[in-house]
Amino acid sequence: MGFDSINGLWESICEEFKRQPNFSSVGFNVWIRDIKPLAMQAGTLVLGVKNEYIKNTINSYYKKVLEDCCLTVSGLSLTIEILVTNGEPVPDPQVKQTATTGAAGYSFDNFVVGPSNRFAHAAALAVAENPDGSWNPLYLWGNSGLGKTHLVMAIKKHIEQKYPEKKVEYLRGEEFANYLIEAIRAGTTKIFHDRYRSVDVLLLDDIHFIAGRESTQEEFFNTFNVLYQANKQMVITSDRPPKEIHPLDERIRSRFESGLITDVNPPDFETRVGIIRNKAQQLDIDLSEEITFYIAEQIKTNIRQLEGVVKKLHAYILLQNHNPGFSVVQSIIKDIVSDNQPEPITIDRIIEEVERTYSVSKEDILSKRKTAEIALARQVSIYITKQLTQLSFVAIGNFFGKDHTTIMYTINKIDEIIKRDPSQKKLVDNIIKNLQR
């Protein structure tokens, strides 16, 4: 990985941290400088601090940015785990490269099947066995953290093993959209077309990112048709069924609906227990039945969180050399559940959604330009900001460089437009829905 030691990695993370735009040396000296890197294993970087207070501060304010810095300097997407060492001697820092559950680890073998995902699993396996477009497309949907990406990567792996001659392409909806925009800018759309239209199997994860961007949808629709007509297999995932993706071109929607649609649901208790055992076994740790059941009772709706708990327990066992007691398990669960609170709705996120839906750039929204398109996108951003945040007219005005009466006027105006025009209402409702997810 290019770092001889975990200390080297940690130093580089600190250097990167100092380069962050809102870096403050006081913050660094008070909270970060005295952190001791302890261990790195199985996707986790364990850091030691002196007391609970520092731990909580880092978890609340610095963990995410440190994780991002780590990704930037090392390319490793590690979860940071903070441990209070109380000045006690700690084990020697160690770097062990074990198989983390990255993309390489997703297969049908380690996918635990239960009533919540049985049909999705069967459909995915059938497509992987015979990717000849008999069920085209396979459309998998369900909430985040329920195994869609896992199944898609398992399909990829299976096809690559069984049909090495087939060209399989995996990409996320967001990447598809970004690559296309880049290609349009660089004048290389022809290469883009050829690349995705010449595959045998196209796996498109999180398609909902394409919805709302007109040029992307058009390109996707054309690609889809070419592959569809040639009986090339496509697998598509989303966090919602086709009929709930707005705005989505009707032609695409009906094509999706003519394929095989299946959903993944939150796992029942037994499946959760199975998943915990499976993850514990992969990390080579032994969890008592009591603890396994306890975790399965506490975390019900997100398999990513179940997995997160097992990873944290693993880090704990590595460092302490004994199995955790109940209080440790409890606090780990609490951390994980609170880490996964929905992101707060900020003006930035609102503008991003508007940008995507109206195909007007953020710069334009925040500029003084007054073409009809840009003005509408700006007004909608202001309207949604008022609906979804606690900001006052004055505060919103400050952000958009307008006085508060203009903001009030704008909000009334959009209200009127929405009442008159159902298609505008749908767009706005949908942005709000996306933000609230």
Ligand code: ADP
């Ligand atoms: P999604 O794409 O639906 O948001 P992922 O496929 O990324 O969810 O799953 C989140 C995590 O949970 C992954 O690490 C995955 O391996 C794990 N996971 C999900 N479902 C299962 C399952 N049935 N068996 C084993 N692991 C699972």
Ligand code: MG
């Ligand atoms: Mg996913």
